Amino acid sequence: MAHEHKLEIxxxxxxxxxxxxxxxxxxxxxxxxxxxxxxLGITKPRFLTHNYFIGMKLLNWIFIVLTLVKAYYITWDFMxxxxxxxxxxxAVVWTPIFLVCYLIFILLFEADYIYNVxxxxxxxxxx
Amino acid sequence: xxxxxxxGTEDSVWGGGNRPLGASYGKLMMWFFIVSDALTFSGFLVSxxxxxxxxxxxxxxxxxVFTHVPFFxxxxxxxxxxxxxxxxxxxxxxxxxxxxxxxxxxxxxxIIYMFLTIIGGAIFVGSQAWEWATFIKGDYGAVETKGGxxxxxxxxxxxxxxxxxxxxxxxxxERVKHLKSExxxxxxxxxxxxxxxxxxxxxxxxxxxxxxxxxxxxEEGEKTLLNREExxxxxxxxxxxxxxxxxIHNEYGSRLFADFFFFITGFHGxxxxxxxxxxxxxxxxxxxxxxxxxxxxxxxxxVGLYWHFVDLVWVFVFTFFYxx
Numbered sequence: 001m002a003h004e005h006k007l008e009i010x011x012x013x014x015x016x017x018x019x020x021x022x023x024x025x026x027x028x029x030x031x032x033x034x035x036x037x038x039x040l041g042i043t044k045p046r047f048l049t050h051n052y053f054i055g056m057k058l059l060n061w062i063f064i065v066l067t068l069v070k071a072y073y074i075t076w077d078f079m080x081x082x083x084x085x086x087x088x089x090x091a092v093v094w095t096p097i098f099l100v101c102y103l104i105f106i107l108l109f110e111a112d113y114i115y116n117v118x119x120x121x122x123x124x125x126x127x
Numbered sequence: 128x129x130x131x132x133x134x135g136t137e138d139s140v141w142g143g144g145n146r147p148l149g150a151s152y153g154k155l156m157m158w159f160f161i162v163s164d165a166l167t168f169s170g171f172l173v174s175x176x177x178x179x180x181x182x183x184x185x186x187x188x189x190x191x192v193f194t195h196v197p198f199f200x201x202x203x204x205x206x207x208x209x210x211x212x213x214x215x216x217x218x219x220x221x222x223x224x225x226x227x228x229x230x231x232x233x234x235x236x237x238i239i240y241m242f243l244t245i246i247g248g249a250i251f252v253g254s255q256a257w258e259w260a261t262f263i264k265g266d267y268g269a270v271e272t273k274g275g276x277x278x279x280x281x282x283x284x285x286x287x288x289x290x291x292x293x294x295x296x297x298x299x300x301e302r303v304k305h306l307k308s309e310x311x312x313x314x315x316x317x318x319x320x321x322x323x324x325x326x327x328x329x330x331x332x333x334x335x336x337x338x339x340x341x342x343x344x345x346e347e348g349e350k351t352l353l354n355r356e357e358x359x360x361x362x363x364x365x366x367x368x369x370x371x372x373x374x375i376h377n378e379y380g381s382r383l384f385a386d387f388f389f390f391i392t393g394f395h396g397x398x399x400x401x402x403x404x405x406x407x408x409x410x411x412x413x414x415x416x417x418x419x420x421x422x423x424x425x426x427x428x429x430v431g432l433y434w435h436f437v438d439l440v441w442v443f444v445f446t447f448f449y450x451x
Contacts, residue, residue, distance in 0.1 A: 019227050027220045031213065038209040041190070041450045049348055060451045067446040071439055078223045078435045088148040092158050100169045107173050111180030118181070125274055 006082045009073070026077045033066050157429045161436045164398075168440050171394065172447050175387045185276075185342035187380035188350070189449050195261050208449050211254045212441065215399075218247025219438040226431045229424025234413065237427060241410040244434065248403040255396045262379075262388065265371030267291065268320070269378040270327060272364040277380050279340045280331075281352060291368065294337050295322040295330035317375070320368040327368055332359070342380050388448065395444055398437045405430050 005019045009026065016022035040048070040059060048059035076082045081089055118125055148155060179186050190204040197207070225240035268291035270278045280289040303309075304319040322330075331337055339358035343351040353361055369378045377385035409430045418424045 020224065023220055023223050023227070027216065030216050034209060034212055034216070037446075037450055038205055041205055044348075063446050063450045067442055070442050074219065074435055074439050074442065078219050078438070079432055080226075085147075085149040088150055088155075088158070091148075092162055096162055096165050096169065099166060100173070103169060103173050104176070107177040108180050111177040114181045115183055 004083070005080070009077065022077060026073050030070055030073060033070055037063060037066055151425060153425060153429050154432070157432045161432065164436065165440075168391075168394070168443070171387075171391050172443060175391060175447060178381075178383045178387065182381055182383070184344055185381060186344070187342075187384045188344070188348075191350075192262070192379045192384075193258070193449060194266075197257055205449060207254070207258070208445060211251055211258075212445050214247055214251050214254070215438050215441050218244045218251070219435050221247060222431045222434045226424070226428050229418070229427040232419070232424070234416065234419055237413050237418075237424060238410070241406060241413060241427070245403055245406050245410060248399055248406065248434075252396060252399050252403065255392060255399070259389075259392070262385075263371050263373065265369075265378050267378070268322075268368065268370045270324065270362065270365040271367050271369045271376060272361075273366050274364075275382065276342055276364075277369065277378060278361060278365060279350070279378075281338045281340050283336045283338045283355075288340075289337055291322050291327055291370070294334040295326045296333060298323070298326050298329060300325065317373060318370075320370045322368055324365055324368050328362055328365065331362055391444060391448065395437070395440055398440065402430075402434050402437050406434065 005022070007016045007019065007022050008014065009016075009022065009029075014025065016025055040062065044059065048062065049057050051058045053061055075093070081093070117123075150158070193208060194202045194204050195207065196203045221240045221243040225237050225244060228236035228240060267279065267288045269280070272278060280291070280294070281287070282289045282293070300323065305314065305316040307313075307315045335355065337358075338355065339353045339361050340350045341353065341361070345351055367376075369376045371378060372385040372388075374382075374386055374389065376382060379385070409426055412418060412426065413424075418426060
């Protein structure tokens with residue numbers, strides 16, 4: 001039971017007076033991030049959709065990074081991960097991250113292979 | 128072990144009462160559950176990515192699928208999902224405020240915040256149900272080809288999507304829904320479309336300003352538009368009319384898209400629903416003063432962890448289903 005809360009976010013850049021204030025502060029931050037995502041999703045700026053980084057559009061990279069940012073603040077401040085012991089934090093966070101990265105790696109590679117089989121193979125599927 | 132000589136440090140290590148992770152049993156178990164549930168959802172989302180990478184050139188564009196807002200007509204991509212996301216984040220905030228009030232042993236504040244959390248969850252589940260209903264009902268209608276690909280229709284003058292009703296003619300033909308009792312026992316139609324394939328084809332031939340849009344995505348990130356001759360030739364591949372989406376046919380494009388939509392948002396919606404039920408149970412316990420007598424509000428904290436996790440999952444579903 002962690003009754004004392006760490007009240008700093010952004011590595012100490014913003015420090016809140018109480019836990020309740022921090023909750024509202026994090027809400028404002030999450031809302032801004034979501035608004036940015038939706039705005040980018042609707043406008044789709046051309047330089048973000050026509051430039052690629054490791055086979056994926058820059059826009060999609062931005063979405064994924066912003067999602068991870070949101071996930072971080074939900075876990076750290078709403079689920080109070082910031083106040084837990086580092087052993088608990090590492091056990092809960094790094095285990096899924098490792099497994100999910102592995103899963104993403106093997107499945108997306110396999111999917112790309114199947115895409116090429118469909119594309120270059122002798123099987124017609126788009127008829 | 129009682130007979131062995133122990134020093135002070137050994138005593139504190141083996142004597143019990145150690146809390147290396149500094150969390151109570153209940154909270155730790157909730158974290159374990161969350162880790163395993165997170166892996167389940169990751170499995171779903173990664174398999175969605177698998178199917179999408181497999182059909183990367185023909186996958187439906189989410190902006191064109193989820194364009195409706197309740198009580199408003201017109202094309203509003205994503206606004207409603209953004210609203211749903213905000214509702215869920217908001218209910219997460221009221222939940223964490225309830226946890227905070229619980230730490231301070233303020234029973235009445237916990238009651239109010241739990242109540243608001245439940246309302247937020249209910250709005251979200253309701254919105255999700257509406258989203259499903261709209262998706263199942265369909266928008267414009269399409270024609271499915273022999274290969275299971277989807278042909279959609281576009282008005283050549285405005286460049287906007289054309290509904291089947293805009294151009295299909297009514298032919299003097301009787302189309303009956305195929306039932307199990309009328310043929311082989313394992314074959315039947317789920318629903319009867321408002322136009323038969325013949326009516327769509329005849330109407331298409333009679334209306335020169337309608338073009339066909341295929342599933343293939345161009346360099347510009349838009350669906351390929353065929354010209355009139357190509358459209359007329361392509362329409363001959365059609366085998367049936369599709370309106371709306373289910374697990375087998377999907378007017379928006381790849382049927383896998385509909386399957387994953389139902390499966391992932393359905394599984395998440397089920398989590399929200401069970402979260403609301405658990406919240407209601409805890410809500411009544413708070414009203415009855417159970418935790419006041421117990422001396423701490425840790426149950427609120429535990430259900431809060433689950434509730435935030437549901438929000439966390441939605442953040443990812445939102446990105447991978449609606450944005451990317």
